[in-house]
Amino acid sequence: MSSAPEIYDVAIVGAGPAGSASAIHLARAGWRVALVDRGTFPRHKPCAEYLSPAAEPLLRDLGVLDQIAATRPGRLKGFRIYAPDGTYFQGDFAATKDTAGASLFETGLSVTRYHLDHALVQAARAAGAEVREGWRLAQLHYDAVTTQRTLVPVGDAAPITARLVLAADGLHSTIAKRLGLQRESRMRKIALVAHLRGIADLSEYGEMHVAGRRYVGLAPLEPHGTGDLCNVALVVDEARDAQALAGRPQEFLLAALATFPKLKDRIAQVTVARQTLATSHLCVHARRLSAAGVLLVGDAAGYYDPFTGEGIYRALHGAQIATTVAHAALTARDTSAAFLARYDRRYHAALRGKHQIEQIIQLAVQVPPLMNHISAIMRRRKHMADTIVAVTGDFRPPWAVLNPAYLLRLVM
Numbered sequence: 430m431s432s433a434p435e436i437y438d439v440a441i442v443g444a445g446p447a448g449s450a451s452a453i454h455l456a457r458a459g460w461r462v463a464l465v466d467r468g469t470f471p472r473h474k475p476c477a478e479y480l481s482p483a484a485e486p487l488l489r490d491l492g493v494l495d496q497i498a499a500t501r502p503g504r505l506k507g508f509r510i511y512a513p514d515g516t517y518f519q520g521d522f523a524a525t526k527d528t529a530g531a532s533l534f535e536t537g538l539s540v541t542r543y544h545l546d547h548a549l550v551q552a553a554r555a556a557g558a559e560v561r562e563g564w565r566l567a568q569l570h571y572d573a574v575t576t577q578r579t580l581v582p583v584g585d586a587a588p589i590t591a592r593l594v595l596a597a598d599g600l601h602s603t604i605a606k607r608l609g610l611q612r613e614s615r616m617r618k619i620a621l622v623a624h625l626r627g628i629a630d631l632s633e634y635g636e637m638h639v640a641g642r643r644y645v646g647l648a649p650l651e652p653h654g655t656g657d658l659c660n661v662a663l664v665v666d667e668a669r670d671a672q673a674l675a676g677r678p679q680e681f682l683l684a685a686l687a688t689f690p691k692l693k694d695r696i697a698q699v700t701v702a703r704q705t706l707a708t709s710h711l712c713v714h715a716r717r718l719s720a721a722g723v724l725l726v727g728d729a730a731g732y733y734d735p736f737t738g739e740g741i742y743r744a745l746h747g748a749q750i751a752t753t754v755a756h757a758a759l760t761a762r763d764t765s766a767a768f769l770a771r772y773d774r775r776y777h778a779a780l781r782g783k784h785q786i787e788q789i790i791q792l793a794v795q796v797p798p799l800m801n802h803i804s805a806i807m808r809r810r811k812h813m814a815d816t817i818v819a820v821t822g823d824f825r826p827p828w829a830v831l832n833p834a835y836l837l838r839l840v841m
């Protein structure tokens with residue numbers, strides 16, 4: 430006689446920041462949680478590996494900050510944004526003060542996904558989640574009578590049945606696609622990400638260089654003055670560059686660096702510390718973030734563009750919102766689409782303004798004269814540069830930028 434399959438309260442697909450953080454919250458709350466990922470940790474992931482300052486308290490709350498600090502990550506005081514004409518402006522996190530005149534945040538972290546994601550998975554396991562690595566989701570079934578979902582893996586690993594599923598399976602979410610919740614974007618980009626050593630004149634600031642409708646970000650990954658390991662993330666248009674980089678991403682990346690006016694003289698001595706990773710179709714939108722028995726969290730809930738480097742913060746913050754709703758649904762024994770729709774409302778209310786700012790930044794990246802103009806304005810009005818890095822650093826609200834006074838000063 431075969432025994433009945435175990436029923437989890439929650440099954441979470443994807444153990445990136447969104448999935449692991451969700452697992453920690455729900456396991457701490459006493460729910461029976463399964464966390465699965467197709468990968469095995471630690472593993473590398475194409476990402477610019479900068480964490481906005483507001484992510485740090487969230488990591489502390491998740492219990493991983495000490496472990497991350499022990500890996501000796503980089504600490505960035507702000508950003509220097511280089512326009513196509515070679516000029517740059519600088520925004521400092523520390524310039525934003527509270528009412529007592531103290532800086533809200535001094536730095537953002539720059540930590541490899543190899544270390545960050547591993548620390549979060551370990552914390553999820555320690556919190557009581559059952560973690561299955563090398564478990565790749567193939568199919569998702571819904572039983573309308575029991576309202577349970579069953580996840581079926583590729584291969585012969587055992588399926589998992591749960592009362593609620595969190596889809597934290599990233600940008601190209603299998604679950605969002607299967608349920609018809611995602612829609613493709615017309616914006617097609619490819620990102621190439623490497624770890625390089627030997628870039629001259631790295632500082633305690635992250636750098637974004639924009640030229641020729643491409644951009645590249647530099648995030649030093651070691652404490653300033655102790656090493657020069659640097660994350661280099663190049664984002665290009667798929668239509669224009671896909672053919673030229675096919676089969677030779679690393680050569681393409683190194684050649685492309687020389688096309689940025691304020692980088693070309695700094696890369697003569699570079700060596701490759703980690704091979705270039707590539708990813709494409711960076712922009713996805715979700716039609717809805719929930720369905721019966723399912724919540725989308727992290728990139729699966731939509732992602733626009735890496736320029737502002739907020740995806741990890743959004744994944745961690747989104748996990749807080751999703752798990753609050755999940756907790757309420759499990760407690761009420763109601764995982765219907767109608768109950769879970771409150772997640773859509775809360776998520777959009779929390780994150781809508783940021784999306785508008787990302788769209789404005791993307792417009793500037795695509796129109797070089799506009800970027801040059803913005804650079805000139807920001808150099809003249811440093812407080813505006815400090816404001817935009819604080820907003821994209823997730824510790825000032827979007828309206829600090831999305832207001833007529835700020836936007837007018839930007840164009841005049």
Ligand SMILES: Cc1cc2nc3c(=O)[nH]c(=O)nc-3n(C[C@H](O)[C@H](O)[C@H](O)COP(=O)(O)OP(=O)(O)OC[C@H]3O[C@@H](n4cnc5c(N)ncnc54)[C@H](O)[C@@H]3O)c2cc1C
Pocket residue numbers: 442443444445446447448465466467468475476477478479480481564565566567597598599600602603620621622662708711726727728729732735738739740741742744
């Ligand atoms: C080029 C680039 C640069 C970026 N730079 C930054 C940055 O500097 N700072 C920042 O904050 N954000 C950055 N981001 C965004 C950031 O990487 C994401 O927002 C973040 O990883 C989202 O976390 P997540 O947990 O939702 O998804 P992911 O981190 O993508 O995790 C999803 C997990 O799901 C697993 N998975 C997928 N499919 C399956 C399946 N079928 N079965 C089982 N497991 C599955 C994957 O193995 C993966 O581990 C960048 C993104 C890109 C593309």
